[in-house]
Amino acid sequence: MxxxxxxxxxxxxxxxxxxxxxxxxxxxxxxxxxxxxxxxxxxxxxxxxxxxxxxxxxxxxxxxxxxxxxxxxxxxxxxxxxxxxxxxxxxxxxxxxxxxxxxxxxxxxxxxxxxxxxxxKIVQDADRLEALGAIGLARVFAVAGSLDIALFDSDDPFAQRRALDDRRYALDHFRSKLLRLPATMQTAKGRAFAQSNANYLVQFMGKLAAELQGDFNGVDADVLERFTLRDTVC
The missing domain is CATH 1.10.3210.50 (Hypothetical protein af1432)
Incomplete structure (x- = not known):
């Protein structure tokens, strides 16, 4: 068949x-x-x-x-x-x-x-790619809403002075899991897509950081520098 x-x-x-x-x-x-x-x-x-x-x-x-x-x-x-x-x-x-x-x-x-x-390996990569990029961004907050998880810690959104806790804050899930996914990818195509789509999430983090500081047009360069994934040789 x-x-x-x-x-x-x-x-x-x-x-x-x-x-x-x-x-x-x-x-x-x-x-x-x-x-x-x-x-x-x-x-x-x-x-x-x-x-x-x-x-x-x-x-x-x-x-x-x-x-x-x-x-x-x-x-x-x-x-x-x-x-x-x-x-x-x-x-x-x-x-x-x-x-x-x-x-x-x-x-x-x-x-x-x-x-x-x-x-x-292909199934694992295909499923993990769903957690990144625009679809991944939407899924994170959909799940957070269903579990009544806060979007982020308003006092320390990027966990600079506390431990990450993605059971309390959706934004913490980016660093506790999602930005770690590209390193786990099993195929060359999967790795390329994962790194690009993980950096899409970092761009969102940078935009969020800027808005939280009252800058509604810019992107926080420090957040981009800290979290952007660099090309790696595999």
């Missing part, structure tokens, strides 16, 4: 079974991850069906960032995906279960599982 046909079937399943996912982990998110994965895997010798399936089901179990079992969510998602496939897609090839499980389990930042296959 072609990849396109599998995608059509998965889309139908999602339309019938997807619940009230949060704005950062809805059906549109998984389709964007698949679109990004297609770009990352172009020209590579990979199992496209494994990548497609992992992209579509990697967040089938999505726990809130403040959930005590957040680090286990990707394993739960792998378990649930296998159950769904065996129940609703009985013709899904059994030999794909193991690489699919690994790709789903390894996608998670919280799980800390290193991807061992190119398929898993």
């Amino acid at each position: 072609t990849v396109s046909r599998w995608q059509q079937r998965f889309d139908l399943w999602l339309a019938e079974h997807s619940g009230q996912a949060d704005a950062a982990h809805d059906a549109a998110h998984v389709r964007r991850v698949w679109r990004t994965a297609r770009y990352l895997m172009a020209g590579e010798q990979v199992d496209e069906v494994v990548i497609l399936t992992a992209c579509y089901f990697h967040d089938i179990v999505a726990l809130a960032k403040n959930h005590p079992q957040r680090h286990l969510a990707s394993k739960m998602a792998a378990d649930k995906t296998e159950t769904i496939l065996k129940t609703c897609f009985a013709d899904f090839p059994e030999y794909r279960y193991a690489p699919l499980r690994h790709a789903i389990e390894a996608h998670s930042f919280s799980a800390g599982i290193a991807p061992q296959t190119l398929e898993a």
Whole structure:
């Protein structure tokens, strides 16, 4: 069966079974991850069906960032995906279960599982790119709103005199996780996109810093200098 046909079937399943996912982990998110994965895997010798399936089901179990079992969510998602496939897609090839499980389990930042296959590396990169750039910026504040997290600490927005705490302040999440993502990327294409899109977030930080100082036209050069990611040789 072609990849396109599998995608059509998965889309139908999602339309019938997807619940009230949060704005950062809805059906549109998984389709964007698949679109990004297609770009990352172009020209590579990979199992496209494994990548497609992992992209579509990697967040089938999505726990809130403040959930005590957040680090286990990707394993739960792998378990649930296998159950769904065996129940609703009985013709899904059994030999794909193991690489699919690994790709789903390894996608998670919280799980800390290193991807061992190119398929898993591509899925991880594609998912992490969703956390950067304009989409990532929107997702950060969407999640913060759903969890009643403050936008930033008005007394010390850039944590110059306190420890970072992204469970209290959305802006802290930029430094505690998002700006660290480019260093974790597994593919050359992923690294290039991640660095560019992380610096988009830094530009936002610089604009925010300027506005907090009453400058509504400029960008805080000190913030840009402190946080902009530089080109690295990999």
